[in-house]
Amino acid sequence: MELFNSALGKNITFVRPAYFIISGFIGIPDVKFYYFFCLFVFIVSVLGNSAVMAVIYLDHHLRTPKYIAVFNLALVDLISSSALIPKVIDTFLFNHRYISYNNCLTYMFFCFTLVSMQSLNLVALSIDRVMAIHHPLHYQVKVTHRFMLSVVASFWLLAVIFVLIAVGLITRLSFCESVVIKSYYCDHGPIYRLGCNDVAPNRAIAGIAIIVILGFPLSFIIGSYCSIIYALSKISTVQGRMKAFKTCTGHLSLVAIYYLPIIFVYLIGSAINPNARIISLSLTSVIPPMLNPIIYVFQTQEIKESLKKLLKVRVQSEIGTKN
Incomplete structure (x- = not known):
């Protein structure tokens, strides 16, 4: 307690509240x-990511290093949703805006860990694509399950x-x-801006986290695709270049869906209404988390083929049972 009081100042008493109030969406019509x-997004996210995880788990052909990262992304998206x-929904639709101090910090920890993993997992998929394009003949040797x-x-x-x-x-x-x-959570x-004492350490760790969790992954992904484009330029035929680049379209779509909205919101954040910013x-x-599994199902040939095969087996088993 003396340590906290010295940090706060002689005339300030350390105050840890029993609860926080989440203000969220105020004054927004309808x-x-x-x-x-x-709720619709949640249902689609749960079904989509569960389906991707099930397909990867059930089809032994998909138990490759690349799909370890895909499985992890689907798992993170499922848990974060x-x-x-x-x-x-519980907080605002049913007006349960009060949350205890300890529960709030626990909630913060899980939400930020999962959001961070969404970003970092895109780096893992980027590493896989770089190795596949630059070292196609040694890909299976370099990118192992252990790696x-x-x-x-x-x-x-x-x-x-x-x-x-941070917490x-x-x-x-x-x-x-x-x-x-x-x-909205x-x-x-x-939260740290509500503090009465010195919030410089909190602001510093927030800035470092933005660089490490968002800035570094995005820079690495941009750099990796610059190297991929350079490697593809050495392929003699246009058909060969397009075939190689097609293996990256799914990952590029995930990157765009994750980073572009964040960049857009933070660039114009101060110029829009606070409620609009919260919704954004x-x-x-x-x-x-809702769109990621949809993209992988429709843009990844292996998952499409595996899903068709599993559905075909399921239909045939049901027909056999009825007969």
Whole structure:
């Protein structure tokens, strides 16, 4: 306690609130329709990502290093949708805006860890594509199951460490004025800005996290595709270049869906209505997990063929049972 008091100042008493209030969407007409839209997104996300995970698990031909990353992305999307959307619906549709201090920090930890993994997992898929294009003859030797598991595990560790530090720094703050979070969930930025004492460490870790979790992955992906385009330019035939590049279209679509809305919202964030900004930010959280499995089903030939095969086997088994 003395440590906290020294950090706060002699005339300030350390205050840890019993609860926070999530203000969310205020003064938006017909906002209930948005919550029902979120429910639709949640159902599609759960069904789509569960289907991708099931296909990869059931088809042994898909148990390759690449699909370790795809499976992990589907798992992260499934858990993040399940963690975020039902809570948003419960908070605002049923007006349960109060959340205890400890539950809020726990909620923050899981949400930010999963969002970080969505970004870092795109790097894992980018590494796979770079190795496949640059070293097609040695791809299977270089990109092994152990290699991809190590990459994914390292990213999980990185995400957990950064989020633990960010959440841990929240516990040193005193909330002596307001406990109203101007967001749709226990968001790190809106919470630390409520602190009465020095929030410089919180602001610093937030800036570092943006660079490491968003800036570095995006820069790496852009750099990797520059190298891929350079490698493809050396292929003599246009048909060969297009065939090789087609293997990257699914991953490029995932990158665009994840990063472009975030960049757009943060570039114009200060110029739009606060409620519009909150809705835009919430859409950047809930839409990618819904679209990712759809993209992989329609743009990845292996998954399409596997899904058709599994459905065909299922139909034939049902017909055999009826006969």
